[in-house]
Amino acid sequence: MGHQSHPEFVTLHALRIKGFAPVPTLAEMSAAPETHVHEHLTGFEQAGHVQFREARGLWQLTPDGRQVHAERLADEVERARAAARLTEFYRPFLEHNDEFKQLCTDWQLRDGVPNDHTDTEYDRDVIERLHSLHTTAAPIVGGLAEVLVRLGPYAPRLEQVLRRVASGDTTMFTGVMCGSYHDVWMELHEDLILTQGIDRSAEGSF
Secondary structure (H helix, E strand, C coil), rough: CCEEECCHHHHHHHHHHHHHHHHHHHHHHHHHHHHHHHHHHHHHHHCCCCEECCCCCCEEEHHHHHHHHHHHHHHHHHCCCHHHHHHHHHHHHHHHHHHHHHHHHHCCCCCCCEEECHHHHHHHHHHHHHHHHHHHHHHHHHHHHHHHHHHHCHHHHHHHHHHHHHHHCCHHHHCCCCCCHHHHHHHHHHHHHHHHCCCHHHHHHC
16 A cells, blocks of 8 residues: 555645646546645645635645645655655656657647548547557556555546547547646656656656
8 A cells, every 4th residue: 555645735736736726626636525625725825835816716836835845745755765666667657658749749740730630540540559558558657556645546537538538539638738638647747757856857858
């Protein structure tokens, strides 16, 4: 059984990953009821760690909140002895990440021009490749919960959105800020980078 994070920290961490987010998005990422997430945010707001952008309906961390998050994340990683264990999963994840980036390019472009998704055979081929990648990466993504339980929701979220792509919802492959496969995959990547304290620029990993 992996390390169990405090529910309040899971909310704070989800917000750190997203930067700006509404309650429903954070609840989905945290696998927690929206009422609980809102309670966490209210408490953090009173402490000066988060603020609510009413005009956009989004929450974000304050500078103090980012510092508190960094401290609590470092403490969690140390107590869970997660650093070395996560590395075992991260190396193969990066290999799949390179493949996924190519898939996204192939989905968005065809022969150097934007893919209008009128060629069902072409789209079907790319989706089949996504299925193959998903199946191969599943043990890696699923195994992360054995280190930190809060990483567990990524596997079912990717599975769910993959079904939407397969059903014909073209926006759910690489759509931005809509809960697409790309969105969830990038959240996972960012989570692993933050948790391990990796410099994304130095690593050259995008």
